[in-house]
Amino acid sequence: MTHLHYLVALALGFATLTTASAQAQERQDTPSATAADTLYCEERRLGYWFYCVKPTPEQELQQPETEPVPATQELDAITSKLRELKARAILYPTEANVAAYIRFQRAQLDRASLFSDVWQRAIWQDPELDYTLERPVGAVAKKQWQDARSAERDHVMATLSQRYGLFYFFSATCGPCEVMSPIVKGVADRWRITVRAISTDGGPSRHFPDYRVETNQRARLGLDGKATPALVLWDSVSKRPIPIGYGVLSADELQDRIYLLTSKEAGHDY
Numbered sequence: 172m173t174h175l176h177y178l179v180a181l182a183l184g185f186a187t188l189t190t191a192s193a194q195a196q197e198r199q200d201t202p203s204a205t206a207a208d209t210l211y212c213e214e215r216r217l218g219y220w221f222y223c224v225k226p227t228p229e230q231e232l233q234q235p236e237t238e239p240v241p242a243t244q245e246l247d248a249i250t251s252k253l254r255e256l257k258a259r260a261i262l263y264p265t266e267a268n269v270a271a272y273i274r275f276q277r278a279q280l281d282r283a284s285l286f287s288d289v290w291q292r293a294i295w296q297d298p299e300l301d302y303t304l305e306r307p308v309g310a311v312a313k314k315q316w317q318d319a320r321s322a323e324r325d326h327v328m329a330t331l332s333q334r335y336g337l338f339y340f341f342s343a344t345c346g347p348c349e350v351m352s353p354i355v356k357g358v359a360d361r362w363r364i365t366v367r368a369i370s371t372d373g374g375p376s377r378h379f380p381d382y383r384v385e386t387n388q389r390a391r392l393g394l395d396g397k398a399t400p401a402l403v404l405w406d407s408v409s410k411r412p413i414p415i416g417y418g419v420l421s422a423d424e425l426q427d428r429i430y431l432l433t434s435k436e437a438g439h440d441y
Contacts, residue, residue: 253279324430328362334408335433336365340389340401341382343374347419351400352378354422371399404429 253275260272294300307313339355341348356378359366368379369388376382392403392412402415402425415428 249279324426327430327434328426331429331433332363332365334406335413335429336367336405336407338388338392338403338405338412339366339368339379340371340385340394340399340403341368341376341379342372342399343370343376344372345399348376348400351419352376354420354425355400355402358422358425371397404432 253272256268256272256275260268298304303309303312307316337355337359339352341352355366358364366379368376368382369385370376370382371385371389373384389397389401392405392414394401394403394412394414398417400419401417402420404413404415405411406413413432415425415432420428
């Protein structure tokens, strides 16, 4: 055999050996490698370092869930800290203490301003939250609401005399009665409401010459005390008195009270 033939044979033998080794590795990587596992792990008990004992994944440490701090508790803590800083600044008015109080107070003012801004935006975007739709505050909308309200009130007042009368308690020596008497008469004349004027001291009234002297009428109508002037509506249908008020009232205020007490349930306007 020549030297060339020898080198070729040697190369072929090395290739064969490499192929056989690769095939053996493939067999080991396939399920047939169970026999080798049995040899090394069960019979020879080589253990962890030969991957006979599979490493178990470490369980993640579960952090205990912390309950959120109630918002009321947070707010109480802020209030308490603000009071403490204020007290410290007053009792020990060093520059550091005063600055700490001012700084913390400013932070809470910013928080309040943010709350106010978000409040306003929420109202703008949700009509159910906007009370001004029921009772406007803007100049144009308020004017329109007042006009509609006045028209509705006038309609109620125009039909009031069909069911209601008015008791007016006055005194001849009562200064406020001198102011209130012409107001009562003007409203009653405008809406044709019958007024029964009652003098609590027996003295006359130049605005109500057909007055009567009080003989326990106030107590029968459920009025307390002796204050004058006093106004009471009488409901001829339900046979019950409806006290309107005491003291001097403007004509508009008097009509508004009559309108509300005779046509609106409590809470309707709010």
